[in-house]
Amino acid sequence: MMNKEETEKIVSLLKSEQRPIEEIFAEFNSRFPRLRHFVICFSLCQILQDRKALRPTERLIGFAILHQCYSSQKPSANPFISFIVNVASDEQSEKYERAFILQFLGSSGANSNKELLKTTAVDYIKSFDPSSHAFPQREQLQQQYFDKVNKEPYSCLFEDVSVKNVLADPDVPHGCDSNSAEFDLEPGAKPKLGSGDRDETLSQSLANLSLNGLGPQWIRPFPPRYPVRDSELVWLNPDNNHELVWDHGMCADTSRGAAVRDLIAKALKGALAPAQQEGRDY
Structure with a gap:
């Protein structure tokens, strides 16, 4: 779990949309020790699963951190490569987001990885041209970046019954678009959606994420209380009136x-010898 100081630092980096990616990651390495990279990347991965939790530029920075933390190893050694590949091959994801990930993975020939690190998240979205990118299928990416492709997705009983750490916004009705014009704030009118602080909500979500998730709590009931027996009550008021018992055979001749x-x-x-038999007469 991330502490308060780490949460403030990672939120600050995600909001650095005007800075080059390589400069953001350099600051990330200077602020966080290597041993904390997995915990921080895990929290980012959980937040990125909700498309509405981060702004577009913040999502690009988050994906860049997930990839660059393990860029010195082969892609299959990245513990988050499965999530990264799934987003890159998901047709429901934004095309600029998919292309951004594919360029880091090296599957797109539009720009080199070094040139991508020198650009900012804002400039990348503004200058994005979908016609210059090719989007391969998920199976192709899995065979390219996974050591072993599972025919069936891994299913864990406790993961299936657990509640995800990132929850949908309760102020937005199910199936509604929070960016719709009907939710626009009108002068002098009460907002239809919750008007909380987005950055504060993000900080709280990152701080409360843990590797254990929000699994079901198995509460063991208290054992039944056994009835009290009359023979046990003697220990409440023990009897100290004891009589002395004498051993009359003690010190006898x-x-x-x-x-x-x-x-x-x-x-x-x-x-016995005859002498012994006759020697004593009682």
């Missing part, structure tokens, strides 16, 4: 009959 006991012990081992 045990020397009497010792000779007889010795003869009996010898007789049990073997027969």
Whole structure:
């Protein structure tokens, strides 16, 4: 989970739409240690899954960070390559967004990767020409960037029943476009949608994201209480009135009959000699 300081830094970088991509990523490396890259990229990946959570320029910067953090390794070693490829091959995504990702992956010959790093997110969207880009199919990208293509998508029981960290805006009715003209703010009228701070909402979402997600909580009920027995109540008020018990055989004279006991012990081992049998008369 990201702390407050890290959240403020990543939000500031996402809003740097007028700065070159390479300059943003250089600051990203200077501000965040290598050990924290995965946690930060995971939070960005969760936010990017909601197309309305970030502005277009912020989304481009987010995808650039996801790719550049693992650009020194082969693409299949990037833990977020599956998400990146799915967005690049999704026809519902914006074409400039798909082309931007494909250029980082090296699947588009429009510009080199170095030239792309020198441009800003705003300039890229303004100068984007969809006719100069080719968009390959998802299967083609998977075979190119995955070590192994699964025939069936991975399904996890706990992931299927869990609630996603990024939730839809409750102020927008289901199936409605929040950018529609009907939601425009009119002078002197109460806004139809929530008028909260977008950046504050983004910061809270990033700060609350965790690797565990929002899975179901398995609450164990309290065990039943056993009935109290009468025999257990004696321990509440223990009885300390004890009587002394004497051993009357303690310190008694045990020397009497010792000779007889010795003869009996010898007789049990073997027969007594005639002298011993006649020697004592009791």
